[in-house]
Amino acid sequence: MNVSQLISEMITLVIMAFALGMDAFSVGLGMGLIRLRFRQIFYIGVVIGVFHIWMPLLGMFIGRLLSDKLGMFATYGGGILLLILGAQMIYSSFKHDDTPFIKPVGFGLLFFALSVSLDSFSVGLSLGIFGARTFLTIIVFGVVSMLLTWLGLLLGRRVQGWLGSYSEALGGSILLAFGIKLLLPF
Template identity: 65%
Template sequence: MASVPYVGELITLSFMALALGMDAFSVGLGMGMIPLRLRRILLIGLVVGAFHIMMPFTGMVLGRFLSNQLGDVTTIAGGALLVILGIQMFRSSIQKERAPVFTPVGFGLLIFALSVSLDSFSVGLSLGMFGVRTVLTLILFGLMSTLLTWIGLLLGKKVQGILGAYSEMFGGSILCAFGMQLILS
């Protein structure tokens, strides 16, 4: 029966990875309207994926430290952080779409990857407080954000920006739901 909690954790982390990747997806939709070669799209997805590994890892290390120092209070704080991030994602989805002010090349690519992965630092902080499996979390976050970035960039060539707002709303709703689950458990 030890595999049942693992499966539950895998499903939960997969949904969280999807929620975090929605930001990269929605920004990728807008960025995909810039003429980009497939090589550039490949590189952008890999860099975003790398940031979605580095940022939550840093957050998880800090979260575990705080959890060891503060105990159960950190679980509630982590849940509250997820709810706040979810609300922020939801709110930003109903604001007017912003056109990218830079191209995803060089320093602009690093800024893009950092901007779509900042929320994964906070989620990593929360997850570190909760004590989830680090390697599993980082692999799921990195893979999901890479795939969703690629999909967003490729669809951005074909689709107008209306889908981006809905995907960010969905991502924010997922983060809120998991944050409430942490607070209430």
């Protein structure tokens, strides 16, 4: 492989990773509207990055065994999860209780990470064969999604102060919109 092919492959990988990481950015933007500490933001980004590494890898292994229909199931599953999370955030914004139903810690964090990495699983199904380039691909997917998650969380945190009590409803609306987009592809 010559240098121009390697550069072309890296550009393609970064573009794919960016496209896959945009849902992590969107969810991060919505989650950042909840009051989060910097330590939580760090952990959320790392966990989502790890999910964007192992979900496509898992998808590649399962892709050898199953049909392509599972990829559409994963997309619908991700959309439904985001709808649930968005509705929960909007509902809790109207309650006077400040404790959300699902928090981005523990199981809630794993739930968030799974919801935004299901599309990576679908991509993994189509990638097919595991090899050196695949290893590079999943690392790029993980790093880019982690960085985009951090960016979304930090921007959401900044905007949260400006919006006050409406910020959680806005965050839920972002998640709802993204869930609808996954369920109704245009």
